[in-house]
Amino acid sequence: MATSTFNCLECIGYCCAIYERVKVTQKDIRRLAKHFQISAAEARERFTKVWSPREQVLRRTPDPIFGESCIFQDPAKRLCSIYEARPETCRQWPSHGGGGCVYYDVLKFEEHQQGGRDFLPIVTFIQLPATPSNAEKNHGK
Numbered sequence: 001m002a003t004s005t006f007n008c009l010e011c012i013g014y015c016c017a018i019y020e021r022v023k024v025t026q027k028d029i030r031r032l033a034k035h036f037q038i039s040a041a042e043a044r045e046r047f048t049k050v051w052s053p054r055e056q057v058l059r060r061t062p063d064p065i066f067g068e069s070c071i072f073q074d075p076a077k078r079l080c081s082i083y084e085a086r087p088e089t090c091r092q093w094p095s096h097g098g099g100g101c102v103y104y105d106v107l108k109f110e111e112h113q114q115g116g117r118d119f120l121p122i123v124t125f126i127q128l129p130a131t132p133s134n135a136e137k138n139h140g141k
C-alpha cells in the first residue's frame with residue numbers, strides 16, 4: 001500500500017498512545033536521567049516499569065483521546081514532551097513505513113471522509129485468546 005509523507009505536527013500521536021510497550025534500554029534511561037538531571041536509578045523508577053524479566057518499558061498516563069498514553073506525550077499538543085531525550089525505539093519509528101506512517105494515512109483518510117476533525121478514527125489493540133499461532137506475538141512499538 002502506498003503511503004503519503006507524514007507530518008507528526010498534524011497528527012494526534014497514535015504511535016505514542018496505542019502501544020503499551022515502548023522498550024527502553026539502559027542507554028535510554030541514562031539519556032532520560034541526563035535530560036531531567038536526575039540519577040539513572042531515579043529515571044528508571046519514575047519513568048519506566050517492568051514489562052518482563054528482561055525488558056523495561058515507558059510508564060503510561062491517562063489520555064483524553066485514547067484513555068492511556070506514554071507518560072511523555074503532551075495531552076494537548078499531542079507531541080512528545082521530551083523529544084530530544086526520547087528512547088531509541090521512538091527514534092526509529094516508523095522505520096517500517098517506507099517514508100510514510102500508516103496511522104497518519106488513516107487520520108488523513110478519515111479527515112477527508114468526514115469533512116474535518118469532528119470525528120477521529122481511534123486505533124487500538126485487543127488481545128485475542130491465546131492460540132499456538134499468536135501466543136508468541138506481541139504489539140511492541
Ligand code: SF4
Pocket residue numbers: 006007008009011012013014015016093094101102103104
Ligand atoms: S502516528 Fe505517525 S504521524 Fe502520528 S505522531 Fe506517530 S509517527 Fe507521527
Ligand code: SF4
Pocket residue numbers: 015016017022058070071072073074079080081082083086087090
Ligand atoms: S517518549 Fe515521546 S516519542 Fe516516545 S512514545 Fe513517549 S511521547 Fe512518544
